[in-house]
Amino acid sequence: MSTAPRRDTYTPETLLAVAVRVFNERGYDGTSMEHLSKAAGISKSSIYHHVAGKEELLRRAVSRALDGLFAILDEQHAREGRAVNRLEHVTRRMVGVLTAELPYVTLLLRVRGNTTTEQWAMERRREFDHQVAALFKAAVADGDLRADVEIRLATRLLFGMINSIVEWYRPGGKGMDGEQIADAVVQLAFAGLRTED
Amino acid sequence: MSTAPRRDTYTPETLLAVAVRVFNERGYDGTSMEHLSKAAGISKSSIYHHVAGKEELLRRAVSRALDGLFAILDEQHAREGRAVNRLEHVTRRMVGVLTAELPYVTLLLRVRGNTTTEQWAMERRREFDHQVAALFKAAVADGDLRADVEIRLATRLLFGMINSIVEWYRPGGKGMDGEQIADAVVQLAFAGLRTED
Numbered sequence: 001m002s003t004a005p006r007r008d009t010y011t012p013e014t015l016l017a018v019a020v021r022v023f024n025e026r027g028y029d030g031t032s033m034e035h036l037s038k039a040a041g042i043s044k045s046s047i048y049h050h051v052a053g054k055e056e057l058l059r060r061a062v063s064r065a066l067d068g069l070f071a072i073l074d075e076q077h078a079r080e081g082r083a084v085n086r087l088e089h090v091t092r093r094m095v096g097v098l099t100a101e102l103p104y105v106t107l108l109l110r111v112r113g114n115t116t117t118e119q120w121a122m123e124r125r126r127e128f129d130h131q132v133a134a135l136f137k138a139a140v141a142d143g144d145l146r147a148d149v150e151i152r153l154a155t156r157l158l159f160g161m162i163n164s165i166v167e168w169y170r171p172g173g174k175g176m177d178g179e180q181i182a183d184a185v186v187q188l189a190f191a192g193l194r195t196e197d
Numbered sequence: 198m199s200t201a202p203r204r205d206t207y208t209p210e211t212l213l214a215v216a217v218r219v220f221n222e223r224g225y226d227g228t229s230m231e232h233l234s235k236a237a238g239i240s241k242s243s244i245y246h247h248v249a250g251k252e253e254l255l256r257r258a259v260s261r262a263l264d265g266l267f268a269i270l271d272e273q274h275a276r277e278g279r280a281v282n283r284l285e286h287v288t289r290r291m292v293g294v295l296t297a298e299l300p301y302v303t304l305l306l307r308v309r310g311n312t313t314t315e316q317w318a319m320e321r322r323r324e325f326d327h328q329v330a331a332l333f334k335a336a337v338a339d340g341d342l343r344a345d346v347e348i349r350l351a352t353r354l355l356f357g358m359i360n361s362i363v364e365w366y367r368p369g370g371k372g373m374d375g376e377q378i379a380d381a382v383v384q385l386a387f388a389g390l391r392t393e394d
Contacts, residue, residue, distance in 0.1 A: 148384070163357075167357065184347065187343070
């Protein structure tokens, strides 16, 4: 018994959500228009009615993650005050964006390819990393962050800790929400796990 | 012009190194005996002379990583003294094993499959995680680690930070060696990035 193709009631947003799920499951390279068509339950030509192809879907998806991240840097608490407090704010909000936009950020973190869009996404990620590293540097210069941990290394470890959350966080899961995780990350990274002497 | 197959001068160790490289490049599922044969430059039957199949290579590879990690827990500094110091020692040595056995640990961290070997490897990883979490719990009970960060979450963030090192660390690269990275991880996780007030 064959199933009739579903009527195309997709908006660009809802089609994007399906595509991102498939990209994260199969990898971007491993995903064909055929896979997307099957997952969405509409024909390939219906998909082409919405977008030029899978690379456009990738661009839209990673843009959503990148826009969320870059918007953090424009927030008042990221722009005003001591660098260390701005960095804490950015750290907390990065966890917020990651947990709120989980599939999009997951896809962004896994991009490692040769298409123009993948190269562009990696370039934008580096740009974001540099801006956060600059904040880090300013906080060290203020004497608020320790100078004995190399800035590039500390930034990598901080980002590594934050990004690792995509490996296990599932929204709506029992217990922890994004806010609690953000608190824990800020606590661990800035104050450390040890109690005060 | 076809190249003659290379004479089989592999030992189990050197063949394993080739297999792990290919597994990490293509993913374990995406690797066939054909791929392994091409990468090693010897025939499939020569590979079967060394091992029963690709699952045996996987088992040997992840065993090497797991043996390295579990050996840490038997070290004197992991068994004696205050829990917080034992945990710091384990953290430092985890970075050491990760950087020394990079391809093997990378493979272990990526295992997520349905074969018996993959299930077993994931089970062993969980067992290791539990033992470290127990140390964490003991250090909180001693009053040496803060009680306001949930233990399971803190353990995940700590492991996330350590494991993220496989994404960028390359042995013999310029600058940082495993020891410097281990120092930074311990500093960041236990003392935090902020300077003392």
